[in-house]
Amino acid sequence: MSINLYKSKINHHRFIGRYIFTALLFMCCSLFYSSAHAESCWISGGNLSFGTVNAQGSSTVSTDITVNCNSNWSQPIAYKMCLVVDSIDPAGQDPRSMISYDTYPAPLLNYNLYYDVAKTRKVPSTSNQSTAQCQSFQVSSNSGNPTTLIKMYGQVLSGQNVSAGYYKTNNMSLKLLYASRYGTEFPTDLEALASQNSANNYLLVNANYENSCLIVSATDIDFGTVDRLTAPRYQSGTIQLACPTGTNWKVSLDNGINASGTQRRMKNAQGSYLDYALYQDASRSILWQGNTQYSFSNQTIPVYGAIPAQDINSVGQYSDTITVTLTY
Structure with a gap:
């Protein structure tokens, strides 16, 4: 019986060991998930409408891209984020283009996107993201999913004589590159641009080229x-x-x-x-x-x-x- 009792203790000890190991593994996984979840951001889609335009171009219009980022339950997070835009259909970066299907062959109407109302900083595509403008976002601890805005400006270029009609983009991709740190010290622009963290959505751009001389x-x-x-x-x-x-x-x-x-x-x-x-x-x-x-x-x-x-x-x-x- 003493032998049997000894074996029973060994088996019981092994069971506890396995239980403790499993619990520790679960806790590690839980902590890893919480950290990754706390550092994620996502963006809303956008709509940039130029309204009615003509050969003199357009006034400067703007749209706000909404960004949400997770908070951590116990400490603040400092985010650095950089927005780029890829014009896929129609393709192009400088200038970008809208297309009209009201006439054939389909004409293009050119415009540009900017970070500032003075139109000194153009919004680049992913292929030229090193020129992107970045901004900081401080998130307090245990604050849910707070929101910040990235404002973007646009203008139809003057001097274009195209067919009257409705012009739009078919496929434009918003891409937010971002990096984060716990605390209040922000990552650098270079860290955000080199980060593998990104959030994506779509942007619609449209205009009506008026039938007037x-x-x-x-x-x-x-x-x-x-x-x-x-x-x-x-x-x-x-x-x-x-x-x-x-x-x-x-x-x-x-x-x-x-x-x-x-x-x-x-x-x-x-x-x-x-x-x-x-x-x-x-x-x-x-x-x-x-x-x-x-x-x-x-x-x-x-x-x-x-x-x-x-x-x-x-x-x-x-x-x-x-x-x-x-x-x-």
Whole structure:
């Protein structure tokens, strides 16, 4: 019996050993899980809408990307996080593009994303993440899943003449790279950018390119300074339009505010006049008839001016104002 009793104690001791080992293993796993869980972050999706835009581009718009991070039950956590955006469909980084399926072939509308309202820091893609801007987020102990915001700005680039319609992105990926430390000392930007920790979601960007034409500019025609007009003087200006691709448009010029019938004239402060003419071509053979609509294939329209030889009745500055009318 003593032998049997001794064996029973050995078996009982082994059972306790296994139990203690199992409990310790369970505790280690639990602690590991809690640590990993406390240092995780996730982000919301975003929507950046430019509204109605045209060839002059857009105003600067913004959106907030919401970030949540776990807290630890007993100590604070310092996070460093860096946001990058991958434009997958349509592809591109600088500039990025939206696409419209309202016409064929599908046109692209270019824009850029920025970290700041002054538009000095562009948001890069993952392939160029070393230029990303990072920010810090301090999480108190036992505070649940607190929230912080990352603001992002966008602007449609000016000078684009594309088809009118609805433009959007099909696939854009938000990626948050982050690192963390227990306590109040933040990781460096480099640590966050090199970290394997990341959170992902999607961003939708859209705009409506309006079906409207604009007169962007009309430069002055300055004939300079003369003592007398014994020979003709020539000079030119430019009318710059911005119309969506496929839009039919026409341009007309009136005869000015000093005209005598159809004769365009400049006037000085003494009430003296100088005759002049406006032409459509450099050889000055095709007149711009007053209040007559003309069609052009180019949205940069030259205007050629000429002052014929004539007497100058009084000194002073001679000027006239021509009204440009765009019909579409």
